[in-house]
Amino acid sequence: MLTIGEVSERANVATSALRFYEREGLISAVRSDGGQRRYQREVLRRVAFIRAAQRVGLTLDEIREALGTLPDERTPTAADWKRLSRSWRPLLDRRIAELERVRDKLDSCIGCGCLSLRICHLCNPDDIAAEEGPGPRWLLDEDAGDLLRSAAP
Amino acid sequence: MLTIGEVSERANVATSALRFYEREGLISAVRSDGGQRRYQREVLRRVAFIRAAQRVGLTLDEIREALGTLPDERTPTAADWKRLSRSWRPLLDRRIAELERVRDKLDSCIGCGCLSLRICHLCNPDDIAAEEGPGPRWLLDEDAGDLLRSAAP
DNA sequence: GTATCGCTTGAAGTTAACTTCAAGTCAAGG
DNA sequence: CCTTGACTTGAAGTTAACTTCAAGCGATAC
Numbered sequence: 001m002l003t004i005g006e007v008s009e010r011a012n013v014a015t016s017a018l019r020f021y022e023r024e025g026l027i028s029a030v031r032s033d034g035g036q037r038r039y040q041r042e043v044l045r046r047v048a049f050i051r052a053a054q055r056v057g058l059t060l061d062e063i064r065e066a067l068g069t070l071p072d073e074r075t076p077t078a079a080d081w082k083r084l085s086r087s088w089r090p091l092l093d094r095r096i097a098e099l100e101r102v103r104d105k106l107d108s109c110i111g112c113g114c115l116s117l118r119i120c121h122l123c124n125p126d127d128i129a130a131e132e133g134p135g136p137r138w139l140l141d142e143d144a145g146d147l148l149r150s151a152a153p
Numbered sequence: 154m155l156t157i158g159e160v161s162e163r164a165n166v167a168t169s170a171l172r173f174y175e176r177e178g179l180i181s182a183v184r185s186d187g188g189q190r191r192y193q194r195e196v197l198r199r200v201a202f203i204r205a206a207q208r209v210g211l212t213l214d215e216i217r218e219a220l221g222t223l224p225d226e227r228t229p230t231a232a233d234w235k236r237l238s239r240s241w242r243p244l245l246d247r248r249i250a251e252l253e254r255v256r257d258k259l260d261s262c263i264g265c266g267c268l269s270l271r272i273c274h275l276c277n278p279d280d281i282a283a284e285e286g287p288g289p290r291w292l293l294d295e296d297a298g299d300l301l302r303s304a305a306p
Numbered sequence: 307g308t309a310t311c312g313c314t315t316g317a318a319g320t321t322a323a324c325t326t327c328a329a330g331t332c333a334a335g336g
Numbered sequence: 337c338c339t340t341g342a343c344t345t346g347a348a349g350t351t352a353a354c355t356t357c358a359a360g361c362g363a364t365a366c
Contacts, residue, residue, distance in 0.1 A: 005312065015313085016355055024353090034362045036313050055255055060353070085259060092256045096249060102208055103245045106238060158342060168343085169325055177323090187332045189343055213323070313362065318355100325350070332343065 001030075001038040011047040018047070026050060026064055042075055049081065056088045057095060154183075154191040164200040171200070179203055179217055195228055202234065209241045210248055 008015045021027045022037075027046050029037040046067070053063045066084050070076045161168045174180045175190075180199050182190035199220070206216045219237050223229045 003312080014355075017353080019314095020354060032313095032362085034313085036362065054353095056259070088259060089256070092252060092259065096252045096256065099245060099249045099252070103242070103249065106205075106209070106241060106245065156342075167325075170323080172344095173324060185332085185343095187343085189332065207323095308366090310365090311363085314360080315358100318357080320355075321353100322351095325348100327348080328345100330344080333341090335340090336338090 002041065002043070004029075004037045004039070007039050007043060007047070011044055011051075013047055013051065021047070021050065021060075024060055024064065026060065026067060045076075045081070049084065052085070053088070056092055058088070058091075155194065155196070157182075157190045157192070160192050160196060160200070164197055164204075166200055166204065174200070174203065174213075177213055177217065179213065179220060198229075198234070202237065205238070206241070209245055211241075211244075 002010075004015045004018055007013070007018060011018075018027065018037075022029065027039075027043050027050075029039045029043070032038050049067070050060075050063055053066065054060075058066070066087070069084070070080055155163075157168050157171055160166070160171060164171075171180065171190075175182060180192075180196050180203075182192045182196070185191050202220070203213075203216055206219065207213075211219070219240070222237070223233055
């Protein structure tokens with residue numbers, strides 16, 4: 001059993017983040033007699049998954065959903081984790097393709113020097129993202145959730 | 154001269170966002186007798202630049218800085234905009250490369266099924282991003298500002 | 307046993323990029 | 337002239353993913 005400080009150091013994640021993940025239902029812990037959190041070693045893999053998923057671009061909501069497809073009864077196996085990670089691949093591909101599209105349009109727009117509205121494809125791409133909702137909006141992308149759901153067993 | 158509603162519709166940007174950009178010093182407007190905003194047509198290009206820059210991944214702070222390198226006296230020319238847009242290229246290249254690295258590591262990690270800390274390169278990449286500060290942190294990247302500054306005349 | 311460091315909680319703060327709201331004023335058509 | 341829709345302001349709310357804080361208990365080394 002690991003203390004929160006040990007998990008924090010090994011996973012390179014702040015203790016405040018671990019408590020936050022617990023509140024958000026992403027990880028869990030048992031308690032010592034004195035009421036302190038004690039983690040099973042498995043939590044390290046879970047946290048690793050969370051951080052890797054964030055690098056890929058998933059939100060914590062999406063990650064929680066993905067973690068929800070893991071078996072409740074037994075400890076997740078390498079195959080379980082593999083299934084989840086594999087589901088990221090198309091998402092990554094799409095994000096990369098999107099950026100490459102922007103780059104190519106940028107090239108052609110530098111060529112024409114336009115940067116004018118409706119004419120320039122760079123300024124008015126035909127995407128759905130960046131249309132709704134507040135908050136930071138850099139590279140919001142639709143239906144990551146669908147991809148995850150399609151990876152469920 | 155355009156009203157805020159006209160700019161909003163042509164640029165496909167909410168009026169609230171236009172007022173916000175003005176408060177943030179990204180765009181400006183003169184006022185009608187009654188105190189309403191009246192925009193020069195040039196603001197459309199400016200807004201287009203802002204939105205395109207956001208797609209590339211710049212923050213409004215960085216965009217303000219970039220806009221600050223435009224000449225104060227004369228209306229910016231196509232060459233001015235071209236210079237700014239060109240400075241995005243290396244940034245885009247780096248972001249794409251970063252995602253490709255993640256994708257490749259993902260492949261090898263699916264192969265080994267590891268996803269364990271410190272051992273797995275996907276979970277513990279050697280990057281500086283994702284280390285400091287609150288707020289959403291998907292694909293934070295260092296020194297975009299340097300790139301912009303190096304594009305100044 | 308006591309000093310010290312680690313752990314606990316809930317509440318509130320942070321950042322980016324906006325949006326929403328209330329309570330009005332302006333402009334244009336009929 | 338009057339109605340209606342567009343515009344004004346400042347303040348407060350939103351979202352994600354956390355962090356910071358205060359006030360106090362837990363665990364461990366000496």
